[in-house]
Amino acid sequence: MTIPSSHLFIQTIILGLLVGGVYALMSSGLTLIFGVMRVINVAHGAFLILGAYLTYWLFQLTGLDPIISIVLTAPILFLIGWGVQRYVLTRLENPERSSVLVTFALAITMEGLMGTFWKTTIRSVKPEYAAEVIKFMTYRIPVTRLIGFGAALLVLLILYIILQRTNLGRAIRATIQDRNAAQLVGVNVQAVSALTFGIGIATAAVGGSLLSMIYSFNASSQTDWITRVLSIIVLGGMGSLPGAFIAAIILGVMEQLTAVMVTLYWSPIVFYLFLFLTLIVRPQGLMGEIVREKA
């Protein structure tokens, strides 16, 4: 273990915060879906990678900027997500119990299909500004990370406004609080679930576009990403958006610090350790409520 200089320390924390913002966006959809349906969407990582591949594809074919391509990828993935909830998950007799295996099956099917279609070569999207760095005082900030952070915050803000200010948002929040009561006062829970799943997957599309320019990826990267976002929502408290945000920032910073202070290779273990520690010490997470399993 090496103790970094204070300059390197602050530089690392800045990078950690920027990455954390992107993580927050990636996990927001997952925690929202869990909140509304009590379903852990293990295919979330695969949807992130699908978003990344669509972005990569558009960039290769038309030179479309990864940020602008969100306008196309988000609606496509929204429709897919809506369809998955509407036509697959509603068929399950006991979704709370079997949804993990079903979404896991979906994840490996998607991984296989993407691997067949786009091969296993490791890809990333490199727009002209990919290598540019902004100097802020004496700290160096890669432009792509800054853009990613900004885009993530913007989408989270839109999500927040939808949840707080629209009728759909009110229906979603009501369903999170009490599904049966929401149904009693006239919320169409089935429709809300399908829309929420769509919105959740659309945020994964945005996350995937940002991923494609910050990281390199191939189909099998989905497993790395699903463990990251799952650890984040477990730490934050499953179903809690503010919790996911805080947890994403904490884990983003911790990951960067481990990469600098120990080695890059050990940094993923931060997520697994936090996952285990959370489940032992505080199973409901930072901001979650204790959810009773219904048999």
Add this chain to the structure above:
Amino acid sequence: MKRILFSNRFWLVIILIILLVFPLAQHSQYYQHVMIMTMMAAVLSSSWNILGGYAGYTSLGHAAFFGLGGYLVALAHNYFGWHPFISTWFLAIIVMGIALLLGWISLRTHGSAFVVVTIAMVYIFRLVALNLPEITNGARGLTQPRPGWGGVQWSPEFIKIPFHYIMLLLLCLTILVSWRIRQSKFGLGLIAIREDEGKAEAVGINTMLYKVLAFGISAYFMGVAGGIYSYFFTYIDPQFIFDVFTGVTMVLIAILGGRGTLWGPVLGAFIMEPLGNWIIGEFGGTQIHLTIFGGILLMVMLFMPQGILPTLSNVINQRHKARMAKVVA
């Protein structure tokens, strides 16, 4: 005659005889290989079933214990010269010990959260194996000498035969233990936990102890199988042996055959493993393999969530009832 034909014991003996003479009658290296892998899949899936089927805790992380068994046996062979066919039975006790500890931590969670923890378990093991190169040789993996006994290496024509019999022995043991558990009070307790953990606790079952024990027992057989596997291939590396897909495959096999039944995982293995080998042989790439396995799991979960054996027995029971109704009328 009819009674003999329909008795389970008769069919068991027939299957056992077939498995005993198989490598002597079938000289094709390919089929011998597929048979060994099929029996191993049946071992993995049957022992997964002790926790996942009886107690209803879906672990996707049992590949961690499979891999750990593989590494311990390979290390003991390379450093101390312990023969894997013998050492694997003892080294798997260490695997079981570690599993008891991990089970004690992870079994505090229920349902989906438990599944997530077990996935993380595999990645932690993989990360440790990758990052301790002084012991595990890191990403380059561990190699063992070519299999043999008492200083004599087995010839390529003969090499599969000892592995066939040791795997058959392990399979018989696994099924025997799984059967004994099912017949026992311990097994009843596990099934009670699956049906309603709160009520099981209320009627005086020490649910934590039961679950952790089931976790440990299932990990023991994983460890033994992993040890034999690492010697069979004489090479293991972290990416390959600590693979969540291995865990998914055993779950798929158990669910396909009939989760929570004694013979379901065995039946599932004899369907999926030859199929998997055929797919890889026919299409080459692992990507198509992944797609088809994922697709099958999805279809089974959606359209036949109980698996083959329970679905079949439901159909037979219903026919029987209909016939009895006719007789009575």
